[in-house]
Structures are given as structure tokens and as C-alpha cells.
Amino acid sequence: MRVFVTGASGFIGTAVVRELLSAGHEVVGLARTDASASAVEADGARALRGDLDDLPSLRRGAEAADGVVHLANKHDWTNPAESNRAERTAVQAFLEVLEGSGRPFVLAAGLALPGLGRASTEHDRSDAHGPDAPRGGAENLALAHAERGVRVVSARFAPTVHGEGDHGFVALLAEHSRRTGAVPVPGEGANRWPAVHRSDAAVLVRLALEGAPAGSVVHAAAEEGVPVREIAAALAQRLHLPVSSVAPEQLARDLPFVGAFLSADVPASSALTRELLGWRPVGPTLLEDVAAGHYDR
Known part of the structure; x- marks a missing residue:
């Protein structure tokens, strides 16, 4: 499978790229800088220059791929509204390209669902809807496209990927x-x-890309x-x-x-994720x- 990965040179993205390559996939990684491009290529992937605001590059990457793994986020703690805007517009661009194709789209989402009084599960839905919501409501936006010919998988990462x-x-x-x-x-x-080691998170992303059904929510939480x-x-x-x-x-x-x-x-529990994908954090x-x-x- 040819996979387009955003955030490919980041802490999680680097592990994901290496995991995909080791499983025999071809990887093209989005690279914002020359240094990022060099890091992506050093791991054996191809680099596509661009960033989350470069929607034409995002569309080109998705159009040429058999699947997309979207890990990048601006994470601007001083201006969360800008991070939310960029996330939503990037996801919208991917969904426009992938709609009707049946190709997988694995979206990185947050696992922090406070106020439940219990461990959250994959059945719990985020109440973040609309462009002004955390992460621009991208998870719910993407999951709505599971019925529009996109094999959307929301990969909710633990607050600490260590x-x-x-x-x-x-x-x-x-x-x-x-x-x-x-x-x-x-x-x-x-x-x-919750917490998960980045190597275990990378394995989960690969398993989700390869076989999770459309509309799935998976939890990257080893603890x-x-x-x-x-x-x-x-x-x-x-x-x-x-x-x-x-x-x-x-x-x-x-x-x-x-x-x-x-x-x-x-x-947060990952019991359903482990059952669905056979994920075993080690x-x-x-x-x-x-x-x-x-x-x-």
C-alpha cells in the first residue's frame, strides 16, 4: 500500500513511518522544512514538501496514495483557535479527495474525555462538533464520511505517548x-x-490502516x-x-x-481495540x- 503520512518527521510520525516501511508499505511523508524532508528520506520514505496550510499539497499527497494517515497538528498552545482551524481545513481537504474511493483515512484524535466517571471506551463519542470545537471537531467530521465511501478510522491517542x-x-x-x-x-x-509507548502506538496505526472497518474508533492506550x-x-x-x-x-x-x-x-480502556485488531502493547x-x-x- 502507498501511504501518505502527515506529521511524518514528528515523535509519533517517525515511529509510524518506520513501522509501515517494515511491514512492506511504501510511504510518502509530508515535510514542512528541508530538515524534516531529510529525516523522512533517511528512514527510507519519500518526502512531499508542504504543511497543513498548503491544501494543494495535501490533496496531491492523498490523490496519489492508497491510504492516508493524518498525524500532524499545529499544537499551538498559545493560539488553540488557529490549531483547530488548520486541523479542520486539512481534514476537509483529505475527505474531499477520498470520498467514494473506499480508501482508508486514519485520523489522529485525542483520548481525553473528562467527566464520564469511568474509563472511556471506543463506543463513547466526542462532543466536539463544528469548527470552533477542540481540534475543529475533525473526528466527528471525518467519522460522518464513513457512509460516504471513506474507510475512516479515528485513532485516539493517550494524552501521554511516551x-x-x-x-x-x-x-x-x-x-x-x-x-x-x-x-x-x-x-x-x-x-x-492513560499512556502508551510510541512503538505500540505505531503498531496500532498500522493495524488500523490495514484492517479496521469504516467508522471505527480505536484507543491507543496501553495503560x-x-x-x-x-x-x-x-x-x-x-x-x-x-x-x-x-x-x-x-x-x-x-x-x-x-x-x-x-x-x-x-x-480510557482499549479492550475493544485489542479485540478488534489483535493489538498487544509490549x-x-x-x-x-x-x-x-x-x-x-
Whole structure:
């Protein structure tokens, strides 16, 4: 299969590209810069220059592919409205090309569904609809095209996709802790975060691309919920810092955007995903990666 991958040079995208290539697929990766293009090509894929605002390049990549894996996102924490706009317009461009073709479209989505009072499952639907919603409501927009000849699969990634080189939420928490001299934890830190190693996430993306039915939602969550206090304690041990209990409101102010997520209780099950695709995560746990020193600097 010839697969067009956005975010191909990113932390998750690099692992996905390598997983697809190792399974015998041909990969074309979207590359925003010369450095990104060189990284994509060094892994054995082809590079297509462009970015999420370059809709003609997105359409060209999709038109020439047997399937699309969309992982890129601007992740502009200071201007989420811009990230949401770019995500929705990019997804719309892909859907316009793929409609009626039966080709797969694997879309990266968020797994944080707060307020359920239980672990979320693949049957739970996001309430993000419309261009002003988180991620531009792209997941629901895409899933609606499952009945329009697109084999849409929403791959919901755990808030923490971890491993060496991770620069996401846990890395930002570690950076904040080094700067302030303490690892903050919201209240008692009993709230839980799902987690998955990036190698396991890459395998899941490949399995979803190859065989998930149209309209599927799959959960990239190897661990259903790691208590935030355990994450903080592990970081504190590595960084030789104390743990400091902070009111959730204060944490949201001290650590914009990320702090609000740190206070959410968002456990998630992947039982249905494992049954559907035979996915069996084997990578290190989040706490094992913290203990390995991946967030020391």
C-alpha cells in the first residue's frame, strides 16, 4: 500500500513511518522544512514538501496514495483557535479527495474525555462538533464520511505517548518542575492519565490502516490510567525535587493549557481495540520510561 503520512518527521510520525516501511508499505511523508524532508528520506520514505496550510499539497499527497494517515497538528498552545482551524481545513481537504474511493483515512484524535466517571471506551463519542470545537471537531467530521465511501478510522491517542525524545505533556511538566524547583501535582493527584509507548502506538496505526472497518474508533492506550501522583513522584525522584500539591486552578495558571489537562481524570480502556485488531502493547510503561531518564533534560 502507498501511504501518505502527515506529521511524518514528528515523535509519533517517525515511529509510524518506520513501522509501515517494515511491514512492506511504501510511504510518502509530508515535510514542512528541508530538515524534516531529510529525516523522512533517511528512514527510507519519500518526502512531499508542504504543511497543513498548503491544501494543494495535501490533496496531491492523498490523490496519489492508497491510504492516508493524518498525524500532524499545529499544537499551538498559545493560539488553540488557529490549531483547530488548520486541523479542520486539512481534514476537509483529505475527505474531499477520498470520498467514494473506499480508501482508508486514519485520523489522529485525542483520548481525553473528562467527566464520564469511568474509563472511556471506543463506543463513547466526542462532543466536539463544528469548527470552533477542540481540534475543529475533525473526528466527528471525518467519522460522518464513513457512509460516504471513506474507510475512516479515528485513532485516539493517550494524552501521554511516551518514549525517548518525547516532548509532550510529561516533558513540559518536567521542564516546569526544573524551572520552579518542585514537581506540581493537582490536589492529591488521584486523577488518572492513560499512556502508551510510541512503538505500540505505531503498531496500532498500522493495524488500523490495514484492517479496521469504516467508522471505527480505536484507543491507543496501553495503560488505562496512571495516577498523576505516581507520575509526579517518579519525576521527583529522577529530578531530585520535592512534590508540591497545588490547587488545580493554580496549576492551570502556572502551566497554561497543560496544567488544565494535568488536573483531568481521563482513564480510557482499549479492550475493544485489542479485540478488534489483535493489538498487544509490549513497550515500556510510562513510569519505566521516566525511570529510564527520558525526561531528565
